[in-house]
Amino acid sequence: MKKRIAVVGADNSLGRRVAREAYHRGYAVTAVVRDQSLLDSVKYSVRESADYSVEEDEFDAVIDVTGKVIKITKGDMVSSVCPAESIDADGRRTGQVRLSDKRETYVSEEDLALAVVDVTDSDGQMDVFAGSDPAPDLPEENSGRRRYVAVSDKGIAGKVFELVMDSLQEYVIRFLTDNTMIIAEKGKTYREYSCDCFRCDDDVWMVIYMKDGECVTLILDEGQDLVTEVLAELMPKRTQLVRHRILFGALRRKDKELPFRRHAFTDELVGQKITWHYSPYVNITHCFYTEMYMRNSLRSMKPVPDDAAPEARFDAEDRIRRWSNIFFEEPAQYIRFNPHLYMMCMREATRNRIDPLQGGGDMVLVINTRRMRDYGRGFSRGKGAPGYDLVSVCGDWDDLPDPMDTAESPYLV
Amino acid sequence: MEINREEFLKTGEKYVRSTDDSLSGRVFHLAMDDGDEYELRFVTGDIVEWRSPGGPVRYEKYGCLKPDEKTFFVASILSECDPLVCVTLVLDEEQSLVTMAVSRQGYYPLRPRLAVVDFRFGAIRVPDRPLPYKRHGFTRDLVGKKINWYYSTGFINTQMYTTERYMRIRPLTDTRTPEEIEREEKEIELGLRPRQLLYEEPSAYIKIKDGMYLLSCIEANMNRVDETRGGNNLMFVANFNKGCDFGRTFSRKGDRLDHGFFMAFGDPTDEEVPLETEPTPYRV
Secondary structure (H helix, E strand, O other), X not given: OOOEEEEEOOOOHHHHHHHXXXXXXXXXXXXXXXXXXXXXXXXXXXXEOOOOOOOHHHOOEEEEOOOOOEEEEEOOEEEEEEOOXXXXXXXXXXXXXXXXXXXXXXXXXXXXXXXXXXXXXXXXXXXXXXXXXXXXXXOHHHHOOOOOOOOOOOOOOOOEEEEEEOOOOEEEEEEEEOOEEEEEEOOOOOEXXXXXXXXXXXXXXXXXXXXXXXXXXXXXXXXXXXXXXXXXXXXXXXXXXXXXXXXXXXXXXXXXXXXXXXXEEOOOOOOOEEEEEEEOOEEEEEEOOOOOEEEEEOOOOOOOOOOOOHHHHHHHHHHHHHHOOOOXXXXXXXXXXXXXXXXXXXXXXXHHHHOOOOOOOEEEEEEEOOOOEEEEEEXXXXXXXXXXXXXXXXXXXXXXXXXXXXXOOOOEO | OOOOHHHHHHOXXXXXXXXXXXXXXOEEEEEEOOOOEEEEEEOOOOEEEEEOOOOOOEEEEOEEEEEXXXXXXXXXXXXXXOOEEEEEEEEEOOOOEEEEEEEEEOOOOOOOOOEEEEEEEEEEEOOOXXXXXXXXXXXXXXXXXXXXXXXXXXXXXXXXXXXXXXEEXXXXXXXXXXXXXXXXXXXXXXXXXXXXXXXXXEEEEEEEEXXXXXXXXXXXXXXXXXXXXXXXXXXXXXXXXXXXXXXXXXXXXXXXXXXXXXXXXXXXXXXXXXXXXXXXXXXX
16 A cells, blocks of 8 residues: 655645655655645645644655755654755756755755655654755757757776576677677677667666667666666568567676566556656657557647747747647557666557558657656667667656546557 | 357366367458558368468468457467467457467577567458558556456466556466376475466457457466476457457477467456465566
8 A cells, every 4th residue: 555645835846846756656645735726736635724734643754845944754753854055946856866964055956855755765764964966957969959869878888798688598798988889699709889878877777789770779787687678670561660579687797696586567657647858849748658558749848939940930830730639659668677767668650550651660768767867769760771869858747637648549449 | 159168167178179160261351550461361160371462372270269259369370480480360350450469489599488479450451441540459458357267177267467567377276187296396395496486477468349358478487487387378368248268378398389279267356366466576
């Protein structure tokens, strides 16, 4: 059964963020508010109270965000989180919040909300100060018009991984540089590939490379010594249509037994939505509709700024015209790596069925819900040879009702 | 032909004695969503001719069961295929739709028993009619349901559709002989065979129409724990309106292929089964 939590002051800016974070970590949230209209979610129980009063016995935890110090009460145990001197309400979430015994100078409100729920999750009593570093500016490319632009991360050069797949095939991968790797199946010779890498979590790497016309994506999970491989290939007849094959396995470590458990398919995202901010003009909402399908819509597009270039304005308005009343429903698979890291493998098969000249490509995204960021690539035939584009953008949970949450499928019996 | 449940459960045979031959003489044109087109000519009650544009003509043995008057469950082991391929079709005449499941044994050479399956959707071409717009598709309808299935062999199990991707099964009968049980226990004791963990296997549920679903399950975890066991791809159409299922096995017994058609009667159950909520040992 879900743990019950009350967020007192869920109608202020920090309270809204704390309530949302707690809800998406699996708590049954009761928002204790003075003004219900200030809530940005329909996922919670709501209690209106002029003086924010609450019966603490009804809940497993009560988080009070109405004071300067956030108070967390769990039975007889009271913990506290003291924010940094400067709280940045507009700062992006980094997911890398510090809990320390000295007052910090800066924390974004997003990261402060993470800290509050982290302390709520922990077993013991804590009195801590919360701080974080300001999020780096988005790369120039990500703030432009193009959707699929990202640069891969540094740091994988020099690493060596031994993969034992559940097919019992074994591989060794050596990263010569951050963008060059050699790979060999056991007993065979090495082949060299260009690759791109994302550090999706502190100890989880996503590696992408092309091999004989197929796009290979590897998730190398150093924290749990696990690996997941997604092989994307184009179909012979519908040559724009991508098909996936997913294989799980483990990483062999010296003097350690192979882990028994595996990354695996999950239902944990079902019923949730994230709006991804691809550029100032393009926001796409992913609705994780079931374990086998995702729905997406371009409805939440940001207004085009007055000073936008005419080309950008036309592009944005054209997209809204074409997309505003429809959603797509595409086959998707969801894999869980750890409690805040998932992968979605989606392919535009429905679009391609309706019009063989449209869609067919895929998106393989690792979703880090702690950083609220995704990392991945889109693979398609494009105009020439098959290839992939990197994508890595920020997102926000979307907890407001949308017709695509419940609409009957137009595509399935 | 309606089958009497009491009589059926007395038969004691694993596979149904006779498959349905009403497809004999029928022709189906299939337009798959991945661009493939097939013409299927059911020459007799057990031989089908496969044609695809530009491809060779194949004659294959098949078997057919009828989940209802307008739905055919067809399975065929393709000849001269390495790895071994079993094509299973659900031909849905009522909605002019088709689901094709292509199962392969030996796809991973180092795990020859392990089957892998790809699902393909499409439509049946009907002269002078456009192809239907909707398709069969994966469904969440069954999640949370539990069914006790009674097979003619006297074998009973409870299938628990815990998520859209995993099924758990509790056997209520043990079909092994006392000698087999004793031998297995001894092998486990001596460390020659690992003890089996809970039965939770990757699965897929496809909605054919209201009350009718195609279910597939691959014993991949069983095979990962003990590569001499499992790997089987069980596939069947469950007709919940009639309370029965119609399916086929695609597995190995030793070095031999084990493929046959079966039927079972099923009763939904609300009984609390501890296995349903036990934490999974297989997944992080």
